[in-house]
Amino acid sequence: MIKNTYHHGNLKENFLEIAFTFIATHDVEKLTLKVLSDATGTSRSAIYRHFKNKDALIALMIERGFEKFNDTMAPVLTNPNAPLVDRFYLATKTYVAWAKEHPNLYRLLFGNAYAHLRDDIIDINDDNSLTGFGALKQAIEEGQASGIIEKKSSHTQAIIIWSSLHGLSSLIIDNFTGVEEVSSELYDAMFANLLAGLITNKVKIISTIPLINTILKPKDTL
Amino acid sequence: MIKNTYHHGNLKENFLEIAFTFIATHDVEKLTLKVLSDATGTSRSAIYRHFKNKDALIALMIERGFEKFNDTMAPVLTNPNAPLVDRFYLATKTYVAWAKEHPNLYRLLFGNAYAHLRDDIIDINDDNSLTGFGALKQAIEEGQASGIIEKKSSHTQAIIIWSSLHGLSSLIIDNFTGVEEVSSELYDAMFANLLAGLITNKVKIISTIPLINTILKPKDTL
DNA sequence: AATCAATGTTAACAATGTTTACATTTAAGC
DNA sequence: GCTTAAATGTAAACATTGTTAACATTGATT
Secondary structure, three states, X not given: OOOOXXXXXXXHHHHHHHHHHHHOOOOHHHOOHXXXXXXXXXXXXXXXXXXXXXXXXXXXXXXXXXXXXXXXXXXXXXXXXXXXXXXXXXXXXXXXXXXXXXHHHHHHHHOOOOHHHHOOOOOOOOOOOOOOXXXXXXXXXXXXXXXXXXXXXXXXXXXXXXXXXXXXXXXXXXXXXXXXXXXXXXXXXXXXXXXXXXXXXXXXXXXXXXXXXXXXXXXXXX | OOOOOOOOOOHHHHHHHHHHHHXXXXXXXXXXXXHHHHHHOOOOOHHHHOOOOHHHHHXXXXXHHHHHHHHHHHHHHHOXXXXXXXXXXXXXHHHHHHHHHOHHHHHHHHOOOOHHHHOOOOOOOOOOOOOOHHHHHHHHHHHHHOOOEOOOOHHHHHHHHHHXXXXXXXXXXXXXXXXXXXXXXXXXXXXXXXXXXXXXXXXXXOOOOHHHHHHHOOOOOO
16 A cells, blocks of 8 residues: 555554654653654644644643553552562662653653643542552552551551652752762662661561661661 | 833842742743733843843742752751751751742752753752752761761762652642642651661660650560 | 545744844943 | 943844644545
């Protein structure tokens, strides 16, 4: 089938694909309709046959972005074959690594620039919303049930954990850490800090990760 | 002295004042030259007599913004009359409260939108840079010297603390917490978590804040 | 084959940041 | 005090951007 130059075939998905490719290397604010039309060889207004406006395209990017994010995060937290503490540890590293790998997408999902669009897409109080927050809360509640984690508000505990992850990720991708490359010691130290505040010390905690067993050794006391 | 309508008198400072007033209630991205010229009753291009371009005005806002931020944070961390742990506790609350009170300014200083300007203004590795980071590191080192805080890299520990503060502040002002008003219990819980990971348990810690003394009680152990 | 919905184009618009040429005011030097 | 230059402001024009309206082309349905 010979392609004609008029009807494109799958322009909508093409726009999205180009947009995601673009923000892999550029800030979202640099994504203009001209970028999209040049890359597809169409006119600047062609996009309006497939999206109500630019915001609608960005909104779909946010939606798909959260799906990608959740596809990475959820399996780590829910893996039935790993001890809970190990899952938390891996989730910490996975979260920050994802932000580092997709800094512009991460900012689009969790930053302020398109917050007005995000509010129609995700709901932090809906555990089925693809923010990873529901999975985090569930993991915390699992830890509470087995006596590993202090029995406090899982919502509060989830916010505390998320604050650390979001904060570190943001500081890294916005170049605030003062170092070229963030060391794996930093992740480990942050995780150790988080763990220290969450665990009960009343139940022996099982982990297959040597580092975690080192972290869990009780401190010398007064 | 009768004012003429041509020469304005102090247009540069006027622009800045209006800009800061504007972002008290609007996002920085809504701050246009028209907003400034309308408010001063000048033409849109008048600004170019006082700033090289819009970025130069934003850059000065960032500079002054960091001064304001530092004026709030530094005294809390260096107050010679408060025990170290109390200072950390108050700094936590002060940091988040400042972000909540100046959300758009906070995003301008610590967000990504104008990161290219910020890099010429502050240096995270320069303790005299008005980011508060130097003061935080010094406070940590003070705690290490007196045996309260684990003797690890103060830079790493500062990043860990800052991650929590920056993360929580960002989640709050970007409406990610899932609650109308963040409870003071959340701050306290986050602070308790941070403290648990930092302190040594080898030295008796003095605090005038009842909450902190509750936090510091050793957990029941296995 | 005729018709219509889907899809694309061109031209125009307003808003924005910016530059250039020009106008007005202030200040300095004589 | 007058002249002149520097400082400060304006008006007009430009490119870029998102957007809309009128028009053109294609493909599918009948």
